[in-house]
Structures are given as C-alpha cells and as structure tokens.
Amino acid sequence: xxxxxxxxxxxxxxxxxxxxxxxxxxxxxxxxxxxxxxxxxxxxxxxxxxxxxxxxxxxxxxxxxxxxxxxxxxxxxxxxxxxxxxxxxxxxxxxxxxxxxxxxxxxxxxxxxxxxxxxxxxxxxxxxxxxxxxxxxxxxxxxxxxxxxxxxxxxxxxxxxxxxxxxxxxxxxxxxxxxxxxxxxxxxxxxxxxxxxxxxxxxxxxxxxxxxxxxxxxxxxxxxxxxxxxxxxxxxxxxxxxxxxxxxxxxxxxxxxxxxxxxxxxxxxxxxxxxxxxxxxxxxxxxxxxxxxxxxxxxxxxxxxxxxxxxxxxxxxxxxxxxxxxxxxxxxxxxxxxx
Amino acid sequence: xxxxxxxxxxxxxxxxxxxxxxxxxxxxxxxxxxxxxxxxxxxxxxxxxxxxxxxxxxxxxxxxxxxxxxxxxxxxxxxxxxxxxxxxxxxxxxxxxxxxxxxxxxxxxxxxxxxxxxxxxxxxxxxxxxxxxxxxxxxxxxxxxxxxxxxxxxxxxxxxxxxxxxxxxxxxxxxxxxxxxxxxxxxxxxxxxxxxxxxxxxxxxxxxxxxxxxxxxxxxxxxxxxxxxxxxxxxxxxxxxx
Numbered sequence: 001x002x003x004x005x006x007x008x009x010x011x012x013x014x015x016x017x018x019x020x021x022x023x024x025x026x027x028x029x030x031x032x033x034x035x036x037x038x039x040x041x042x043x044x045x046x047x048x049x050x051x052x053x054x055x056x057x058x059x060x061x062x063x064x065x066x067x068x069x070x071x072x073x074x075x076x077x078x079x080x081x082x083x084x085x086x087x088x089x090x091x092x093x094x095x096x097x098x099x100x101x102x103x104x105x106x107x108x109x110x111x112x113x114x115x116x117x118x119x120x121x122x123x124x125x126x127x128x129x130x131x132x133x134x135x136x137x138x139x140x141x142x143x144x145x146x147x148x149x150x151x152x153x154x155x156x157x158x159x160x161x162x163x164x165x166x167x168x169x170x171x172x173x174x175x176x177x178x179x180x181x182x183x184x185x186x187x188x189x190x191x192x193x194x195x196x197x198x199x200x201x202x203x204x205x206x207x208x209x210x211x212x213x214x215x216x217x218x219x220x221x222x223x224x225x226x227x228x229x230x231x232x233x234x235x236x237x238x239x240x241x242x243x244x245x246x247x248x249x250x251x252x253x254x255x256x257x258x259x260x261x262x263x264x265x266x267x268x269x270x271x272x273x274x275x276x277x278x279x280x281x282x283x284x285x286x287x288x289x290x291x292x293x294x295x296x297x298x299x300x301x302x303x304x305x306x307x308x309x310x311x312x313x314x315x316x317x318x319x320x321x322x323x324x325x326x327x328x329x330x331x332x333x334x335x336x337x338x339x
Numbered sequence: 340x341x342x343x344x345x346x347x348x349x350x351x352x353x354x355x356x357x358x359x360x361x362x363x364x365x366x367x368x369x370x371x372x373x374x375x376x377x378x379x380x381x382x383x384x385x386x387x388x389x390x391x392x393x394x395x396x397x398x399x400x401x402x403x404x405x406x407x408x409x410x411x412x413x414x415x416x417x418x419x420x421x422x423x424x425x426x427x428x429x430x431x432x433x434x435x436x437x438x439x440x441x442x443x444x445x446x447x448x449x450x451x452x453x454x455x456x457x458x459x460x461x462x463x464x465x466x467x468x469x470x471x472x473x474x475x476x477x478x479x480x481x482x483x484x485x486x487x488x489x490x491x492x493x494x495x496x497x498x499x500x501x502x503x504x505x506x507x508x509x510x511x512x513x514x515x516x517x518x519x520x521x522x523x524x525x526x527x528x529x530x531x532x533x534x535x536x537x538x539x540x541x542x543x544x545x546x547x548x549x550x551x552x553x554x555x556x557x558x559x560x561x562x563x564x565x566x567x568x569x570x571x572x573x574x575x576x577x578x579x580x581x
Binding site: 207 | 390392411412413416417421422424428429430431432433434436437438440441442444445446447448451455456458459460462463468471472490491493494
C-alpha cells in the first residue's frame with residue numbers, strides 16, 4: 001500500500017443517503033405550517049427545542065467531556081434576558097433572544113474561569129450550584145419580578161403576530177431555524193480542527209496536549225458555544241410560554257434531567273444519539289403521559305435498562321454493531337481503485 | 340553552536356526522592372542522545388520536565404535559547420518538541436489515521452489538506468497504512484508503538500523525545516522502528532532517547548548519559564560510557580550486546 005495510491009474521505013454511500021434524508025426532513029418540517037394543525041405545530045416546536053437542548057448537552061458532555069448538570073443556568077439566563085429586554089427596550093422578541101444569547105455567551109467566560117478549575121464530579125456539582133445561585137439571585141431582584149417572575153409584555157407577543165395561530169407559526173419557524181443552526185454549528189465544529197481536538201481530548205487528554213492540542217481553549221470554545229445555543233433555546237422556550245419564574249427558568253429537572261435522559265438513551269458522544277433519544281422520549285411521553293406517576297416510573301425504568309444493557313445508548317450500539325456512520329464525520333482511507 | 344535543548348541547574352524531587360539535583364545538560368541540534376539509568380532513577384521524569392508535563396522545583400529549561408519553563412505541554416509541542424510515551428497513549432476511539440491527523444493539524448499546525456498528505460505519508464513509512472481505518476485502541480503493542488512514533492513525527496518535531504520505544508518488543512519487531520528512527524535522525528531531528536534495550540539504543544545514539552541519584556554520572560561515547568566501571572557497577576548484570 002502506497003500513500004499516493006490512497007485518499008482520505010469522509011463520504012460513503014450511507015452518508016450520501018443520510019444527507020438526502022436530512023434534506024427531505026428539513027423540507028417537510030419547514031413546510032409544516034402549511035399542512036399541520038396548531039397542536040402538531042406546538043408539539044413539533046416543543047420537540048425542536050428539547051432536541052436542541054439535547055444536542056447541546058451532548059456536545060458539551062459527549063465531546064468536550066464537561067459533565068455539566070447546570071445547563072438550566074443558561075436556559076434561565078436566556079429566558080430572563082428575553083423578558084428583561086422586552087420589558088425595558090420594546091425590541092422584537094426574536095431580536096431580544098439573539099442579543100440575550102450573545103450576552104449569556106459572554107457571561108459564560110467568567111463562569112468557565114470559575115468552573116474549569118474543577119474536574120469531573122466536582123465540575124458537575126458546581127455547575128449545578130451556579131445555576132441554583134442564579135435562581136436564588138433572580139428571586140431577589142424586584143426589577144425582574146422577584147420570585148413571582150414576569151410576563152412577556154403584550155406588545156412583545158403581538159410583535160410575533162396578532163393572532164395566536166400566527167404567533168405559534170412564528171415561534172415554530174424560529175425554533176426550527178434555531179435547531180438547524182445548532183445542529184449545523186455542532187456538525188461543522190466536529191468536522192473542523194476543533195472537532196479533531198475534542199475527540200482526542202475525550203480519548204486521552206495528556207496525549208492530546210502532548211500532540212499540540214490546546215485542551216483548555218478547545219473546552220472553552222465548546223462551553224461558550226453551548227451557552228450561546230442553550231440561552232437561545234431557553235429564550236424561545238419561554239417565548240412560547242409567555243411567562244417566566246425563577247423556578248421554571250432554572251429548573252434542573254426540566255432543562256437538564258430530561259435532557260440527560262434523552263442523550264443517555266440515544267447515545268452520548270454520537271451526533272445521532274440525542275436525535276434518537278429525543279424522538280424516543282417524545283414517543284414515550286405521548287403514549288404514557290396520561291398514566292400519571294407511572295409515566296415517570298417507566299421513563300426511569302427505560303433509562304436504567306439501557307444503562308445496564310446498552311451503556312453506549314441505542315445509537316452507540318447500532319453504530320458499533322454495524323459500523324454505521326450516517327454523517328460524514330469520520331475519515332475513511334480508501335485505495336483509489338476502490339473509490 | 341548553540342544548544343537546541345539545555346537543562347540548567349535543574350532540580351526536581353518527589354518528597355524525599357531527588358530525581359534531579361542541579362542537573363546540567365546541553366544537547367546540540369541534530370545530536371542523538373541516549374539516557375540510561377537504573378529503574379526509578381527518574382529518566383521519564385526528566386523527559387516530562389522537558390516537555391512540560393511536570394514543573395521543576397528549581398532551575399531552567401532552554402529550548403533554542405528560549406527559557407520555556409512557563410510554557411504548557413502543547414506550546415512546547417508546537418515549538419517542535421515531541422514525546423513518544425513509554426506506554427503508548429493512542430486516542431483509542433479514533434482511527435489510526437485520525438490519531439496522526441490530530442498531531443499534524445495541532446502539533447504541526449498544518450491545514451487539512453497538508454495534514455492529510457503528511458499523515459498518509461508517515462503512515463506508509465511506519466507500515467501502518469493498512470491499519471489506517473482501524474480504531475487505534477485495537478492495535479497490537481508493536482503497532483501502538485509505531486503509532487506513538489508516527490504521531491510524534493506528524494507534529495514535525497525538531498527534538499524527538501523517545502521513552503522506551505523498543506521496550507517489550509522482540510529484536511525483530513524493534514528493527515523497523517529503529518530504521519524509522521534512523522531515518523528521522525538523518526533528516527536532522529535531534530533525538531533524546533531513554534531505553535533499556537541497549538542494542539536498539541546503540542544503533543542510533545552517538546552520545547550516552549547515565550542518570551543516577553539525581554546526577555549524570557557519565558556522559559560521552561556510548562561504548563566508553565558502558566565500559567566505565569562506575570556505570571557497570573550500577574548496571575551490574577546487564578550485558579552489553581550492542
């Protein structure tokens with residue numbers, strides 16, 4: 001085998017098919033306001049927002065190895081950023097979401113300076129503590145409604161559409177575009193030099209650094225990007241709800257625990273895993289939500305079963321078993337006769 | 340000629356154990372230096388001090404005349420210091436090719452296209468090309484060692500630090516590695532090599548140091564160093580078969 005008789009590629013027939021499939025899905029969802037009723041739109045909005053959170057958490061944990069259980073900090077900050085800007089500036093809410101996300105991303109840098117001193121479980125716990133501190137702080141600031149929270153000013157809601165139906169469509173499209181941007185952001189980061197560094201750090205940090213990888217900078221990039229995306233998603237979640245309180249905005253169970261569930265059952269550290277996990281979660285929720293406490297018990301049971309029998313998650317299992325790669329993220333070396 | 344790598348009055352101890360006591364060493368560009376010493380003498384620690392994985396208690400380390408004490412492992416790597424670990428440290432979940440790509444893109448700072456070309460070329464030279472698509476965690480010991488060396492070379496080093504790269508391999512197995520190291524040496528790369536497998540070491544290095552109780556007790560022509568009674572006393576029982 002000679003090096004000039006081979007070439008490196010990320011593409012294969014499977015990845016081409018997968019990209020076509022992704023394109024078809026994107027078209028179907030983009031046109032949903034034309035064919036779907038209000039209930040389906042709301043469900044899909046919900047799904048897109050949760051899927052965004054799941055992909056972001058997976059990016060942070062599965063790729064950068066930063067096990068955070070405090071991502072609700074950024075959901076809450078994004079939500080409060082939107083409501084505060086809407087109350088005090090009267091900007092279009094979507095513009096407010098964007099501005100708030102940029103501010104939150106900037107804020108995440110000092111957070112990182114604080115949290116990055118800690119590793120592993122200590123990092124996880126302190127990320128949670130940070131979110132709790134933010135929740136408690138929000139309760140004590142009367143300008144943002146204290147513990148009773150605040151509502152989105154009626155003019156801000158109207159800016160998205162005079163009729164609720166129009167508003168839902170706007171938020172749906174915003175959530176869909178946000179998801180597309182988050183997914184492609186993660187995808188292109190993983191394909192880049194930074195992506196290579198991330199996988200190397202995940203496998204062996206000292207070896208990665210010994211081969212020239214700036215581990216801290218790489219992790220910081222992921223942390224800040226994730227904060228940005230999570231804040232934007234948080235803004236959109238609460239834009240749909242029209243009301244925000246410290247407890248709902250900084251909720252660990254809603255914005256981190258359920259998200260962990262999705263990522264873990266789907267497969268941590270794979271691009272496709274969180275997508276599968278989110279679909280499965282919404283199917284389970286749709287079929288079991290009427291059974292009250294039984295719903296949470298069965299979610300727990302599913303999570304435990306998968307942890308025991310399939311610690312790499314459903315997608316991790318499928319990928320390892322059939323050597324499947326849907327998205328062109330990993331290189332294959334082909335000899336030129338084959339290709 | 341200025342030294343490419345110099346240790347100046349370097350001191351490092353772990354509790355009561357002194358690894359380096361006022362250690363001085365100058366290595367010239369293009370030199371191939373072997374470091375010997377009994378187990379536990381601190382040879383690996385010396386390499387770790389050079390690459391920045393450990394910090395000295397005192398003294399300084401100069402690289403191309405620059406004091407690099409304050410630099411991180413990754414900065415030193417980018418300046419041209421590459422280390423192949425004693426126990427190979429592959430990125431187990433990545434393919435062999437991707438392992439080398441990490442070094443080419445981050446260590447050598449090449450763009451994607453250049454990095455791919457150099458990675459494939461190095462894989463061919465080290466005989467790993469047929470394994471390019473294999474997860475690095477699934478390689479055999481010999482191939483892990485090859486990968487460790489290939490990856491270090493992909494950072495485009497000026498100084499290559501080798502830690503017992505021939506250890507655990509049969510003579511036949513280590514021959515390929517030695518040939519590759521000889522090629523690297525001929526291309527002008529400075530080599531610092533810790534090794535117990537003397538025949539491997541002696542076929543490459545032109546200068547040997549012996550580290551013992553925090554000092555270099557011998558320095559010079561490898562065969563003369565090994566013939567030194569002080570050295571044979573420390574190395575009692577080890578036969579020189581090079």
